Amino acid sequence: MGQLSLKNVVKTFGPIEVVKGVNLDVTEGEFVVFVGPSGCGKSTLLRMIAGLEHTSAGDIVIDDKRVNDLPPVERGIAMVFQSYALYPHMSVYENIAFPLRVEKAPEAVIREKVTAAAKILHLDQRLQQKPGQLSGGQRQRVAIGRAIVREPGIFLFDEPLSNLDAALRADMRIELTRLHKQLGATMIYVTHDQVEAMTMADRIVVLNGGYISQVGAPLELYHKPQNTFVAGFIGNPRMNFLPVTCKAVTDQGAVIDWQGQAVTIPVHAPANAVGQTLSLGIRPEHLRLSGGEMSLAVTPGVVEHLGQQTIAYATLKDSETGFCIVLPGDQKLDADTDVSVSFNAADCHLFDASGAALERRGTFGAAET
């Protein structure tokens, strides 16, 4: 229960193709997060899996059964909406019981399941209240409770935390992760918040313009993005890019040149990369004030001292190219005063002219090579 396959799934609204041939396999019990910018098709894809949007082409297969033409209730899914979608005239108890009442479950079963769900979600004391009397977090828990009682193989979450404030969102993230462990069900979660994606997902699916840009474990995406889009999307603040020239390709990697400084970036580079202009990607948190293999001068425009870290939004010296730097919180940095920052070649990423990554050598964190 809870296996999902998307086979070349397409969704068109009139002449506009929103989802452009998506292939994905989700195994039982996995927590998969769809992430991407607004309009990338992530919510549409989720609604297609739910059965709320007609699938224009391709197959949606749940537990080896093609479900394209089945209504949501026969797909073995339950959905939690961004806006909660609670029935405002019903009590919390009746809201959670709603799917069971629809299927005409015996009263004793309803009571048992609602009570169990309420206990998991810490709603036992709220069962007689109406949604209007609850806080945002409690309402979202009621919406989750309504999904739980159906005991679905797959839970679908459409940006469930986006209406909550930052502190509550952090709490709910932890609760949802705990819930996933407790229930062991497959969960598919849509968000535009990469922190949610990174912290909760077993695998992240990065969508861009209706296509899957990359699928992988959170740290795999962080350490080995397959293209500039994923490199820029995963990681906050986003990765810096510099145009560099490939001077040579050796067994150790690609030798690049940046304003007279030559360094070898440890990547698998094709021989024909020599002479090409490549994009050097360096994450803001991999920069330091001294001690790196390569350095460059920048002019900080805005400096944010956050205590834990200092973030500088700078430009390259004598250039308009933006460059972001993240330093430890105790580092002193003044706005509008030129500073030299450096980094190590091993922390860098290289992308070819089409934006595709040259595969990095080595093992990074939990990512597989």
Next chain:
Amino acid sequence: MALFHNDNTPMIDRYRWWEVIAIYAGIFVFLFFMLAPFIEGFLVSLKPLAELFSTPYSFWPENGSFDAYFTMWERVPGFAWYVFNSFLISTVATVIVLLLVVPAAYAFARFDFRGMGLVLGGFLAVSMFSGAVLLIPLFRLMRTLGMLNTYWAMIVPGAAFLIPSAIWLLRTYMMRIPTELNEAAYTDGASQFYTFRRVILPIASPGIIVVAIVTFIGAYSQQFIFALTFNSKTEYMPLPIGLYAFFGKQDVVWNELMAAAFVGIAPALVIIFFLQRYLVGGLTAGAVK
């Protein structure tokens, strides 16, 4: 400085003093025009007939009494029956309108179908016709259907004329109910009808009550023209015809006529006050966000 609350309620406190005076002056002028005839009508019902024709005319009664409210029943013995007829015709018309309009408004609010704009526009267009323009064709229709001189002659056209505006009113209300509730119910396995009955109807109840009140008042006030045209039997005559009985050959018994008018609208007022208890706002609170 915000002019409106989040819920678009004007904040009178935020206006300057002279703006507040202007607003209340405007309200007073409207209220005066609306209420003055009622007030004078009520005062006339309290005056003895002789006082009504005395010169100079006195606005306030000098020998006021509720005598007319008792004597009116003797002058027109069947008056209670007229009131009952009016009440019956309006109630049945309202029930018919609600039975047809509630599902129709839901369909117009929730489903997108070919020709919907045309149908809605058509409703609006036909509701602009005055009933008087259609009296002769309607008369022929009523005669063909054998409805002349029955309650239905007043109920059916009455309901038909009230349906278009009722659909527009209720559709607007239902469109404000979040569609996510339909989607949530659908994913939970509820049928369209189940969702309509268990989710939409309870949330739409304030809108339905407003439509019921507006329809009931509309049905109550439009009976005169249909009654005169499609009915010649006294036993089916509604209140407006009953009031005519106070017009004598030579004179009009004004105080009793006014008393009868107030007695006649009493059932309608009772119904409205009863329904108003269920007019509660904020029913969708907590549904979304």
